[in-house]
Amino acid sequence: MAARRTRGMTGPDVSRSTVARAVSIAEQLRYECSILLELYREKESFTADVLVDGRLVSVAPPSSQLDTRDKLWRLHSALMQCRSLLERAIAREEEELGGGKKGDYETQRKMVKDRLSYLLICTGELLKTAGGAALLTPSLEGLELDGPTALFELKLWVYRIFKEVDYWTKTAITTLEALPSVIAKERVMTSRVRTTRSTRR
C-alpha cells in the first residue's frame, strides 16, 4: 500500500502512510510543545507579555508556486534548523542554568527534542520519496547557534527557540495535510461513501 501512488499531483507522489505518520507525530509534537512552553513560562515566571519577536529559522518564503518537493524541502530545512537550535538551547541552558535536580520541564524538553527528531526522519523520508533524495542536506550556515551571553537574554532566546519549534510544528501539520497525497483523496472518498450511506438510510 505504501507504494501506491496517485496521479495528477503537482510534483512527485508522496507516501500516504508516511504522510499520515508525519502528521500524527507533528500533532503529538505540537501538544508536547505547548506543554513545554507552559512549563517554561511557569518556571521562568514569564507572562504572556514577554515579547519574543522575530524568527530564528531562515527559509524561503512560502509560496503557492512551490511544488510538493519544494514545500517538503522548505519544511524539512526549517525543522532541521529548529532541531539544531533546540539542541543548542538545551546545551546552553544546561551549561549556564542547569545543575539542579531534573524535573518535569527537563523531561518535557527532551521529549520535544526526541519527537522533533522523529518528525525529521519522517519529513526526510517524504522528501526522499518526493524526489529530493539527491539533494544535499539543508545547510545550517548562518544559523545563530551561540545565543546571547546575558542570562536573561539567554532565557528569552531559549523561549524564542521553543516558540519557533511550536510555530514550525504547526506549519508542518498544515503543510503535510495540504500535500496532494492519497490521504486527502481517500478522506474525501470516505466521507462521500458515508454521505451516500446516510442518504440511503
Place this chain on the structure above:
Amino acid sequence: MPHLSVNPSSKPNCSTVWLISVLLGLLAVHTNANDVLTVPQQVSLSTNMDSQQLSISWLAGAATTFDLMILRTELNENVFYETVSVMVSQLSGRHEWNWTSVEPLQCTSLSIKIRSREGQSTSEWSNTEILQGSDLPSEEECQVFPLDRVVPVGANTTFCCIVKEGNQFGSINYGKTVMNTTRLSRRSYATTVVNQGLSGSSGTNVVCYNNFKGTENGVVVFVGYPPLPSDFVCETHDLTSADIYFELVTEPKKECRVDHWEGNWTLVVVNPLGQYSLTDSAELSHRVTPVAPENLTSVAHATNATVLWQWKYDGYSSLALVCQVELTSQGYKTNHTFSGVGLRAVVLPDLYPYEDYSVQVRCGAQQNFWKWGSWSETMSFKTSSIVPEAPDMWVWMNKDYTGQVIWKPLTRRQSRGLMTGYEVTLWSPEESLQHTEILPPDTFAVPVNLTQMATASSDNMVMATAVYTDSGFFLFWQSDVNTTCAYVVEWHNASCKWNCPVDWIKVAPGNTNVSIESANFQPGVRYDFSLYSSSSEAPELLQRWQGYMQELANLSDPGSRSYTVKSLSEGSYKFTVKAYTSAGEDTGATASIMLEPFTDWLILEILASLGVTALFLVIVTFLCYKKRKWVKKAFYPDIPEPKLPGDWSRSQAPLDVKPPHHSLVHMVERPEWDSSKEALVVIPEEDEDEDGQGIGDELVDTDEPTSLRYYNQVVDERPIRPRYPDSSDSSASSLDSARTDVTYTGIQTSGSSFVFQLDPQGSSEGHQPQADPSSVQEEGEVTGPRCNLESLVMTRAQRHPILFQSPRLLVATNPRAPGKWTPRWTMGKVAAVHPLLVPPPQLLPLSSSSLMERIIQRRNDSPHHQQQHG
C-alpha cells in the same frame, strides 16, 4: 601717615589697644585657616561595579576632614552628603575614600564634589566630577542592573531599569511580583527587593516592562546559600584507586575518582557565596567496598549446589572476603554467609530436590569490614530429582474383609521430582505370594479383597466419647509402659460403613494424646475415631471414640414428631431432622424458616410518638397565648426613640455626603430583606435640574465629588419603582424617613474625615429624599448598606441605628457599567456593593483583602448576579 606714639605720661587709650589686638588675632586666624582649608584638587574616581563601590581620591594638603557630596546628576538629588575624616594615604600621597552605592553605579550618572572642613570653616567646593551612568542618551537600548548577580538568601538588592530611549517606563517585576519603583533619572527607575528568598536553579528574573506591558529587558539574580556539602567519604573498589562521594543540598549525589589512594583528602566546595571544606582520611584496607561478583555459575545436585563467580580485579584473589549468598525459592529468601580469601565459590547445602532457586551474591572485606559491595546479578538453577519419600498409606477394611489401600498424595517436595506412578504390593506374611500393581500418579486408593486371607476378628470394643475443643477432637489413651510403638488414629463419618473416605494421622511413639483438627469436620455429624498401634506387625485396634464437632438436638423418643426451639432471635434458620437407627443416621430433611419482627408494635410506637408531640404543641400554644404579653416584650419589644444629633429627623432633611471621586453610589436595602421595609437609602446628588432632566440620564463618573444623601426611609411594598423627579413623592419619603430610628455618627478614615452632614434645609439644593428604585432596573446601583466599616452594624433583627465609624475600605461601583463591578480599594469612600450580589446584611471582618475575596466570591456565587448578567 598715621603715627603711633606711646606717651607714658598720658592715660592709655584702652579701646584702641583692644581693637588692634582683635584685628591682629583675626588676621592670624584667617591666615592660619587659609593655610589648612585647601580646596580639594585633582578629584579622581574609580569604580568596582560588582561591589557597587566608588573610590574617590583627591589632593588636599594636610586637611583631614572633608565634606563629600554625591548627587544624581540628572535630577540633582542628594544621594550622600556627609563630613568624613580622611587621612592622606602613605602609598599614594592622596586622600582616598570609598563609598558603596545602594543602587548599581550604572543606574544613573553621579556628581561628586568635596570641600575641606575645619570646624565650622570650609573651603570652596572642588570641581564636580561626574561618574557617567548607563542612562546617557547615547546608550539607547534598555538595560537592567545589576547583571546576573548571586546573593545570599535574605539579602536586599536594588535593581534599576534604564528604559529604551523613547519608551515609557511601565514596571519592574521581581519574579511574579510587581515592585514599587523610584525614579533615578529621566530613563532610570529603581526598586529594592528586601529579604530575598531562595530562587530556583535558573535564578529569579527581574524584568523591566514598558508602559505597554512589553518586555524591555531583564536580568537574572541567583539567591542561594553558601555551599554545604555532606557525606564526604572515600572508598576503593579496585583496591588501588579512590572513589570519592559527597552530597550537596540541592543536587544529586556526586562522585569522582582519584587514581591512587592518598589516605587524606580535603573537599573544598566553593560557590560565589562562600566555601566549605570537609576532610576524610583512612587506610585503603579500611575502605574496601568490593565490586559485585561477576559471571555467576552453578553446579546443582539434588540437595546441594555449588555457586561460582569471578572477580573483576586480580587483587581480590588475596583479599579476605565475607560473602552473603541470598537464595530465593518459591518466594522465600534465605541468606547464607561464607568467608575466605579471594572467595569465589560456595556450596549451598540442604536444598530441596527438583526445586527452582535463584541466587545473588555480595561481599565485603572480612577484616576491617567497611560496607557490603553491590549485589551480583541474579543467577538461577534447578536441583536434580531423586526418589520420592514413601507415601503415608493406610488400609480400610469392611466387615466382609474387602477394603482398600489408601495413601495421601505426595507434596511437591515429598515427590522430589516428577511422579511417574505408584507401586502397590500386597502379600501375606504367611504366604510367599505377592501381588504387585503399578498405578498412575493420580491414584490414591486401590481396592483389596482379603476374604481368602483373613481370619475373623471381633470388633466389639467399647466406644468412648471424643470431645471437640478449640484445637480439634482431643483424644487421650492409656499407654502400655512396655510398648514403644507408634500409633495411628483413624477417623471417618460414623454413618459410613462401606469403603469409607477415611482419614488418619500417625502419632509418634510415646505420645498418649492427640488433637485432631480437620477442615472436613462438620457440625451435627458424628465421627468415629480409632486408635491403632503401628508396628511392623499388622496394626492392632487399641481404642475407639465417637464424637461430634457440634452436637445438635437429639430426640431420644423415637415416637416424637415435634421439637420446640426457644429463645431464637430474628433471622433465618435451617432445621435438619435425621433419623437414627442402630446402623447410623440418614441424610436428614431440612426446613428453613425466617423470624421477622413484630410489625404491629412498630406502628403503635409511631402513633404514640405522634400523640405525645401533638400534646406538647398544644400545651406550648396554650402557654404562649396565656403569656402573650411577656412574649411580645421578650421577642418584639417596642423600638425606642433614637437619639439624634440635632433635629434632622423631624425636619425630613436628607443627609448630604460628599464622597470622593467616582463614588456615585446608591444604597438601598432590598425590600425583600426586611419585612419592616425600613431601609437606608442613598441617592446621588443630582444636577440642579428643575425639569428633572438629569435624573433620567445615565450617571457618569465625574471628577467632582458628588454628594450622597442618606435617607432613613420606609420603602413601600411596591417593587422598586422608577426614579421620579416629583418633589411631592420625595417629600413623602422624607416624611416617612423622619419616623424611623437611624443615627449617623459619621465616617472617618485614617487619611481623611468623612462625615455625614446634617442638612437641616433638606431640599435647599433641590434634592428631595426619595426612593429611587429606577436605578436598580436601569443602573443596578441600588444596594443594601454593605461596607466593611470598623463599626458598621446593621442587624436586621434589632433594627438598631446604623453606625458608620472609621471606614477602612471600600469598593466602588462603576456607575457606567450597571450590574458590573469595578472593585477598587479606595480609602475613605463609601463601600457600595452591587444590590444583586448582596446577601442580607451582616457583620464582616475587617480584613480588607479577605472582604474583597468574599465579595468576589459572593458575586460569583449569587444567583442574582448570574441573572443580572444573563
